[in-house]
Amino acid sequence: MLLSTEDDRISTLALVHTPGVGAVTIRQLISYCGGAANVYKSDFKKLIKIPGIGDKVVREILKKDKIAFAEKELEDCEKQGGRLHFYTDGDYPSRLKTLYDAPVVLYSQGNFSYNMQRTLGIVGTRQISEYGKSVTEAIIKELVPYKPLVVSGLAYGVDITAHRACLKNEIPTIGVMAGGLNAIYPAAHKKTSREMMESGGLVTENAMATKPEFMRFPARNRIIAGLSDVTIVVESAAKGGSLITAEFAQNYHREVFAVPGSLNSPHSEGCNQLIRDQKAIIFTSVKDMAASIGWHLNENADDRNLTESSTSAPPSFEGFTLDEGQVLSLLKKNGPMQVDELSWQSGMHFNKLANLLLNLEFQGMVRSLPGKKYSLM
Template sequence: MTEDQIAVLALVRTPSVGSVTIRQLISYCGGAEKVHRSDYKKLIKIPGVGDKVARSIIGKHGWTEAEKEFERCNKIGAKLTFYTDPDYPKRLKPLYDSPVLLYSQGVIDYNVVRTVGIVGTRKITDYGKSVTEAIIKELAPYQPLLVSGLAYGIDITAHRACLKNGVPTVGVMASGLDVIYPAVHKRTAEEMQANGGIVTENPFGTKPDFMRFPARNRIIAGLSDVTIVVESAKKGGSLITTEYAQNYHREVYAVPGNLGSTYSEGCNQLIRNNKANLFSSVEEMAHDLQWVLGQTEPKAPSRYDKPEGELVFEGFTQDEGQVLALLKKGGDMQIDDMSWQSGIHLGKLATLLLNLEFQGMVRSLPGKKYALI
């Protein structure tokens, strides 16, 4: 782990400093280490940083916890992945609410060509079990990473079916790595680490409090190209995952169920309200998504996987495209000059640059300068 990564971990453990603020700090200061070396006057000028946050950073309040966390990760063989790392999930990076830090155990490649999320009720029926197992079996030839939540019901059925069919799978947890929930799934979680693993944004010792599950669901949705809901009640937690998936512009499929079945009401409702595609088979879903068996690369490059030396503007907003064009023409530029030349208000421009930095398009430099990557 580099000094800069330890500095990021210290920011994560600093009281009153959230994920958005951490990105803002790093963007303005040009690196996590430089954040810690900044004085009060500089910190207080950064948008979103108030007196309390500035004093917490200056007081080094997060360093002790960061050092303990780092030692514990080394002890149990856990990995820390920061949003500035090359292997951070590219599907999460551009999201406004993506985690700054992920803790994981296992062998996880977040950036495989295809990822699929499977979610559903904890009170699984025989129908839900058989459908889930059939989906995993049919998915196996496409070599996706299967993402779920390690919970009772549909989640654990999907993970175990992946183990049986050789499909890499990752369980996203609402607790710390050392608090497997539910505890009866600990053995499965350990088996998953040979071909996938477990991941969380929460530090060691975190209990799976109710409020942490929606946050966990956003990571499942964010990691997945497509989310499949197998069974869900009208107000099931799976519907929260689908809301996130829709907000992230990801595909959602729902398995239809019998009329009158409590645990199909949520799926039928999603289909009826045009919030999910009707799932009939993996083959039809693969056709919709233009998946090709044996294809190891995407059919077309994504906006995050641009060819060397080529800048792809497709998929960006007009303002983002204007900023990218300015940087392409002028090279390294100060944010004040960019604001003057583009006519974009400084506050809005700072947000645009931050979003473009998350997307891997620009990098921040000392002196409030920015450059294309």
């Protein structure tokens, strides 16, 4: 359901900032009421009948005290040159739409598209070593021909090293924040964040003035993982936010790579552990990683698009069932797609789609790629 009216957008934003009302609950409310504005037009008796909506949540909604807050948020975001992306908007990140815990609304500032052909997350320790710094800078430099959008967290260490290397190499990069757009953290990175605005920018799910409290960082990490086709952990201690990001990426069926390090270095303990436990692929080079995940360069392609060699397809899909033709058409249009996204765009149940893809693979029409992706042969 599109949030076609201003009332719906304001009402959705109000629900997002209502205590105790999460993303799953909001989708449930909007679905049952036929729109976010209708949620606030409903009475207690109607709302309490909605599955999964308890007494406490209903009473919070009926206070309606977040409507004025949402109106001011929209105004403040616009004044600052920011944008709001609602989960039904066309510019909402397609990589997040199929995730059960995706934010209902994202705030952004800058100049970029979430839906670039390739996205890559780079995360790591705040206590970066010289080894980690040189590896991060080398990775970014090697990424130039692939033209990805690089996602990180604007934090000290690996994050800011990646952002600054992207600026140097003219690769678009976005920083996902644990606070609001008016609360850049750390403050020492404000200058870099401004430089990122020309080709990249900032992203958050938090209200404009939200302070980056500790509890918000794991939620921030899930967005980094969700926006990225592949995540590289450069350096990490045995415990840390980078490992949380890696875990989210695994849960989202995205590929994770880890840079190996010295057995004597505490900065590499987490990466070595990921590789040992087979929770990440050992990172050796961008070229090897690209081959593993199906990022193929077409040297004859122009700057607008680096096509996948697998996206060439016959002009029609005669002789296939309606469902098969729909899937083949989606793959022809979009290039390699994850199973979750294929399921969402086609409207097919996951089990039905899995069987259909297996049959198409047997027929030599599609091939499976790492990270639960499929492409045309």
